[in-house]
Amino acid sequence: MNRHAAIAPPLPDLFRSAARDLLGPKGWIEDGEILKAAAQPWRGGYSGVTPAVARPASTGEAVALVKLCIEHGVAICPQGGNTGLVDAGTPHGEISVSMTRMQTVRDVDAFNNSMTIEAGATLVQAQETAAGAERFFPLSLGSEGTATLGGLISTNAGGVAVLRYGMMRDLLLGLEVVLPSGEVWSGLSGLRKNNTGYDLKHLFAGAEGTLGLITAATFKLFPKVQTASAWLVCNSAEDVIALLAKVRDHAGDTVTSFEMIPANGVEMVRADMPDIRDPLPHAAPWRVLCEVSLSREEMARDVLETALGEAFEAGLVQDAVIAENLGQAGDFWRIRESIPLSKRAFGTSVNHDVSVPVSRIPAFLEATAVAVAEVYPAAEIVAFGHVGDGNLHYSACAPETGETSILRERADQVTAAVHATTRAFGGSISAEHGVGRLKRDELQEIRSPAATATMKAIKRALDPHNLFNPGRVISVD
Ligand SMILES: Cc1cc2nc3c(=O)[nH]c(=O)nc-3n(C[C@H](O)[C@H](O)[C@H](O)COP(=O)(O)OP(=O)(O)OC[C@H]3O[C@@H](n4cnc5c(N)ncnc54)[C@H](O)[C@@H]3O)c2cc1C
Incomplete structure (x- = not known):
């Protein structure tokens, strides 16, 4: 495209x-x-x-x-x-x-576990602000050094800690927004309980800039945690999903991240970045990056080790390594976060951001591989991501050869196949990246007419002249 x-x-x-x-x-x-x-x-x-x-x-x-x-x-x-x-x-x-000139930290209230920052600050700045107050801001994702708080709110971003802390919407306490009328809605508040009518902040989370300009936000903060990280090898997607349940049975909500990574994704990263080492070379097709967080590192490590011991006994894990230090954990994450860029170095890819119920992921992977092969048999499938949330970044790839142009020609058919299977499995074709212009028309076709009419009514009421991000999310023409 x-x-x-x-x-x-x-x-x-x-x-x-x-x-x-x-x-x-x-x-x-x-x-x-x-x-x-x-x-x-x-x-x-x-x-x-x-x-x-x-x-x-x-x-x-x-x-x-x-x-x-x-x-x-x-x-x-x-x-x-x-x-x-x-x-x-x-x-x-x-x-x-x-919004990048608006980065002021307006307030940090450690006892109230809240902070108010302007919308142009990056996510890393927000994380560092929280750390400076001996608190933790849990949102984390690959683009965190550049993505801004306003953009992250407007896309209701997810990332690698949703399993425990939720998406951006769940981390919001209040907002300041310049409305399309030119008025300011001053909804900054550190209150957890505030039942005073429609909860307006949720209108703007995920609105992708179609309803106003976010200028500042108040966020929840959490106690600081120490993390134990493991890199695991699994024989099948079924084992990965059973492993998630086993680890959560043991570690409960202390499981912060559970990322599924295919062996071919690791290979693409290694081909692209020769300094990266595969932590556990193995013939099995799946890797998992799992993190458990508690107030003390030895407690987190203990919980993770016990959970993994049980998983080994159940035959769900073929090999495992627990990071000895933050540097080694960082090496695990570098592999995970490099997959999008290394796919580009490999060749071309047709990418999708989908979610299905966690329990259906193995069957979904199987059915989607069949559906894609019918359209483009030579596809190299790289499916990875936040499997603990049922969210997969599903790509059909082709190396930089004559295959590239064939895949490009068939990109729309590949996407139709992936999205049709996603829907057949009760999933969403837009899990965390949003709608924009790319998915607007497709979603308008599959969303219920009542939902589309309600969204149009909201857009028209707030932005009657259609001046804010026209043509994104919903078409009101
Ligand atoms: C390498 C990489 C990894 C990523 N990983 C993840 C991930 O794990 N999970 C995930 O959810 N997403 C991920 N993303 C995508 C993610 O949506 C964006 O990184 C981020 O949320 C957008 O922030 P931004 O500041 O760059 O916004 P932009 O890209 O600039 O804008 C995004 C949207 O927000 C609107 N917007 C921006 N600022 C404001 C404002 N102040 N007021 C109103 N509207 C505004 C824009 O109009 C647009 O609609 C990833 C992206 C990359 C490149």
């Missing part, structure tokens, strides 16, 4: 000069290279176009900018780190409103 917007529509002169006066040279940018970068997402595959990048430095500037946009009918594409994967934060003719 390679969709290019034409050229950016010109902005009204009065709007341009007013925006430039409002935001100054650091906040209003028309430099060609910067516009190009803003319109090019991390993964490539498509690109957009924008006439300008606006970078408000405060909520006040954001409000004034939105009011100018309303006055002149200028559409807005909010952008954070531009790491999203569904063509939602890439501008297609709208001005790109980058």
Whole structure:
């Protein structure tokens, strides 16, 4: 897929000069290279176009900018780190409103276990802020050095600790949002209990910038934990799922991460990054990266060792290594997090972000492999990810040979096969990355008419002029 917007529509002169006066040279940018970068997402595959990048430095500037946009009918594409994967934060003719100048930590309340940070801060900054207060902010994912809090809220991001702590929505206590009316909703609050009507923050989590511009958020904090990490070898997907249940039977909610990794994914990483070592070379087809977290490291290690001892006895694990230190645990994670990039080095891939009930994963993998083979028999399947949440990143790959063009030609058929099987297994074709423009039409076809009508009603009520990320998530034309 390679969709290019034409050229950016010109902005009204009065709007341009007013925006430039409002935001100054650091906040209003028309430099060609910067516009190009803003319109090019991390993964490539498509690109957009924008006439300008606006970078408000405060909520006040954001409000004034939105009011100018309303006055002149200028559409807005909010952008954070531009790491999203569904063509939602890439501008297609709208001005790109980058939040990256708004990174202030407004408040940390360790006794209340909460912190309030502006939307342009990265996830790593949020994690470090929590650590500085002897607390833990559990959201973690591969793009955490670049992805911003506003983007992570707007995509309701998941990541590697959802099993224990939930998705971004579950970590939110309050929000500050510039609405499409130009008003500010000041919903920042550290309260856990606050039943005072519709819980508005949940409207904006996962809205992908279609309902307003998030400027700051209050998050839950947790006690600090120490982690024990294991790299495991399993003979089958059935064993992986039984292993998850066994570890949780023993370790309960202290299981923080449970990532399923195929042996061919490890091979792709090693071919791409020769300095990476396979922790346990083995002929079996599956690896698992499992983490248990407790207040003390020896307690976490003890729980993990006992759980794995039982799993060995039950024949669910063929080989295992528990990390001796943080460096070794980091090596395990480096393999896991490198799979997306190494797939690109291997050749081309058609990628999917799906979820099915955890219990159905083995049968799903089998059925999907058959369905994909009917369309493209030579596919190298790489299915990996947050299996503890039932979430798989399912890719059909082809090496950089003549096969590349064949897979590209059949990409839509491959996706149709993967999505049809996902639905047949009671799953979702958008597990954690969101909808954007990429999945909007397909989801509109399969979502219930009542749900689509409700979503359209919300969008029209909040953004009657369709200025915020038009064409993402839901089409109201
Ligand atoms: C290597 C890699 C690994 C990843 N791993 C995971 C993973 O494990 N789990 C997962 O869930 N996702 C994952 N992602 C995708 C994830 O969705 C994004 O990384 C992140 O959530 C988007 O943050 P961002 O700041 O880059 O937002 P952008 O990409 O800039 O924008 C994403 C969306 O949010 C909107 N938006 C951004 N800021 C605001 C704001 N302040 N107000 C309103 N709307 C806004 C945009 O308009 C767009 O719709 C991964 C991505 C990469 C590249």
